[in-house]
Amino acid sequence: MKKILIIGSKGMLGQELVNVFGNDEDCKVVAWDREDIDIADSAQIRVKVGEIKPDVIINAAAYNAVDKCEEDKKEYEIAEIINGKSPGYLAEISKEIGAVFVHYSTDYVFGKEMPPIPEPAGCTGSCASCGLHNDYIPEIGFDEQAKPAPVSKYGETKLMGEKSVQEKGEKYYIIRTSKIFGKPGVTEGAKKSFFDVMLAVGKKAEAGGGEVKAVDEETSCFTYAPDLARKTREIIEAKKEFGIYHVVNSDPCTWYEAVLELYGQAGIKAKVVPVSGDEFPRPAMRPFFSVLLNTKLNSLRNWKNALEEYLNNKK
Numbered sequence: 499m500k501k502i503l504i505i506g507s508k509g510m511l512g513q514e515l516v517n518v519f520g521n522d523e524d525c526k527v528v529a530w531d532r533e534d535i536d537i538a539d540s541a542q543i544r545v546k547v548g549e550i551k552p553d554v555i556i557n558a559a560a561y562n563a564v565d566k567c568e569e570d571k572k573e574y575e576i577a578e579i580i581n582g583k584s585p586g587y588l589a590e591i592s593k594e595i596g597a598v599f600v601h602y603s604t605d606y607v608f609g610k611e612m613p614p615i616p617e618p619a620g621c622t623g624s625c626a627s628c629g630l631h632n633d634y635i636p637e638i639g640f641d642e643q644a645k646p647a648p649v650s651k652y653g654e655t656k657l658m659g660e661k662s663v664q665e666k667g668e669k670y671y672i673i674r675t676s677k678i679f680g681k682p683g684v685t686e687g688a689k690k691s692f693f694d695v696m697l698a699v700g701k702k703a704e705a706g707g708g709e710v711k712a713v714d715e716e717t718s719c720f721t722y723a724p725d726l727a728r729k730t731r732e733i734i735e736a737k738k739e740f741g742i743y744h745v746v747n748s749d750p751c752t753w754y755e756a757v758l759e760l761y762g763q764a765g766i767k768a769k770v771v772p773v774s775g776d777e778f779p780r781p782a783m784r785p786f787f788s789v790l791l792n793t794k795l796n797s798l799r800n801w802k803n804a805l806e807e808y809l810n811n812k813k
């Protein structure tokens with residue numbers, strides 16, 4: 499039986515990882531959150547993880563206050579440790595005890611540059627009238643090899659974390675994901691996901707006859723936490739080659755497009771107005787486009803199907 503240590507087990511993703519591995523009779527889950535371990539403390543990690551010697555360590559803990567750490571130096575220092583250094587501490591102890599290490603990163607490690615637009619297969623680039631471009635819809639996004647270039651301090655700290663895992667670790671998976679949604683975490687400070695926030699906004703607007711403004715930018719992919727947790731188990735069980743993976747639900751969209759779909763599914767009649775990001779000034783810049791391309795795994799389902807399941811489960 500494999501011992502799986504899940505850190506950040508009360509977070510949005512962490513609780514789904516506990517469900518997925520907890521339902522597997524070949525796995526014994528040890529679920530830790532902030533009250534069990536402080537991942538900022540490398541000495542504590544060494545003692546506590548060394549005591550239980552798991553076969554797999556999954557780190558779903560992170561600092562996720564994107565705007566706070568952009569403008570507050572103290573907050574940035576916390577983000578730098580939790581997102582930047584702690585993954586390295588965990589990767590290091592994993593290597594020492596021979597455990598597989600799983601860490602999550604983000605599409606926010608990209609954004610400074612747009613990805614290249616791929617030519618159709620067979621195109622030599624010498625002739626625009628080769629016919630290969632007819633009906634060709636390129637898949638645009640950042641694949642696992644793309645060079646990261648973040649636009650925010652949060653993104654910088656997550657990139658630091660990737661580098662510290664690569665530097666200190668051995669048998670590791672870095673799974674980049676984006677816009678996670680699902681049941682909120684169960685800690686005091688847990689944030690609701692975008693869809694839960696927008697459901698409340700929509701119901702209020704519908705009752706008051708108002709409209710809802712949504713940013714028609716920041717194209718990226720939604721990711722349903724249970725789908726990501728199941729895919730994580732699949733990667734480990736299939737003993738995939740160690741390295742970087744992109745795991746997101748398919749069909750990229752903007753926030754505006756997501757709200758239209760949400761209200762359609764939930765039967766909310768509020769009017770939704772597309773606006774530019776400038777209408778909601780935030781301290782941290784967001785990538786205008788940060789679609790993650792998965793070139794190594796079977797794709798996850800469309801986020802619209804996952805959203806349907808999420809809304810049905812809430813009833």
Ligand SMILES: NC(=O)c1ccc[n+]([C@@H]2O[C@H](COP(=O)([O-])OP(=O)(O)OC[C@H]3O[C@@H](n4cnc5c(N)ncnc54)[C@H](OP(=O)(O)O)[C@@H]3O)[C@@H](O)[C@H]2O)c1
Pocket residue numbers: 505506507508509510511512531532533535536537538557558559560561562580602603604605675676677678679683685686687688689
């Ligand atoms: N959410 C997204 O849209 C998104 C997008 C891209 C990537 N990701 C990445 O996906 C992973 C999971 O994200 P999530 O949204 O599930 O996170 P989450 O809901 O914020 O959960 C993180 C958990 O870690 C705990 N934690 C924070 N600092 C800790 C520390 N020093 N020691 C021990 N535990 C600590 C948190 O406790 P408290 O609540 O008490 O702080 C919380 O229970 C993270 O690596 C995140 O960066 C998330």
